[in-house]
Amino acid sequence: MPLREGYGVVIGTVNNHFIESPDSEGRWPHYHINVATPMGIYECVINLKSRTKIKIEYKEIKNLTKIHFFNILSKPDGFHPLESNSESGALDFIRHPGIKNTSTWKPENGTNVIKLMRSYLKEVKRICIFGEPYDKGLGIHNVHMNQGDKIGSIFAKENAIWQDGGVMFEYEHPNKRLCALLTKFEGQSLDTDELGRPQ
Template structure:
């Protein structure tokens, strides 16, 4: 079944740091410390996978605040989100601002391609690589002092958010199959000085890009 709870933390980025591989093994994260009125939250963003030598897949892009719906205007703190379109919840496959609608031709000049991406509401293709490559791609948007949105599942105890990654499309028989669900994907977004949001999406390489109404792969 999907997560019991899902939501978004709105706050200010205090710091970020990587796990030490020798201490954490294959479960490698970029850790965030986020300040909100009720305290400092711990957020663990997965950038590694047990199931693949290529680690995770990720994409980094920028969206207008209006494309995110009501979450861009939320007050600092943790907020529960309904697993429905329009609530502010995320779904990599179904959300208009996150899904990939078109394939940019290789011959298209980059500035024109970026303009069309923005006009069409299309996110870039997935990049595959190692945990270090994923962390290196993620960290440039993690400017200390920026407003930040972290989507995922809240900790059972204490202040924190985890499962900050795609939360659907896991294969039948995997330990994560029971947690598949739509409109409950995790992500990290930081607010730029121009009011737009830099977005980091991440998923495990074994997760599929097409799912049914239960979030299971099709």
């Protein structure tokens, strides 16, 4: 089923960013990126490490082919709902031509993805964060793969294609480029059917 509150992308500039403090973090601590848009500041929360046996995996793509992301890059700053299909600009880690068959997935170790995120946020001109909007207030969560969860698990109800969350970074200096940092939980399958269920 699709994400309960829908799916979309917030585009803007980075206002500030930080990792949750140890006394407020949960099982999968969040990295907060507050994104400035004409509508206000969007709080975007991203799982970059795990306090459980279910670890997080990540993929970084250092030079995305911009033509595959024209539908997103051409949008103005703000929040944009996206249809869960290949034409809207939505992400699908398995099916998107700009993402599939790029780099490999690697395991997080508690600090490596946090350091990587901080490095990507330096000098970024514009940021695009994909995921599920908050039901109240301005914010985005579920900024990770949203398909491939084992049938019968508590997250299986959110399995669907073309609704994966992720972060894209647009730079002007020292050269124009587009990068991405994507995450998933290690139990999520990278082989799914047309309903996003593991095969």
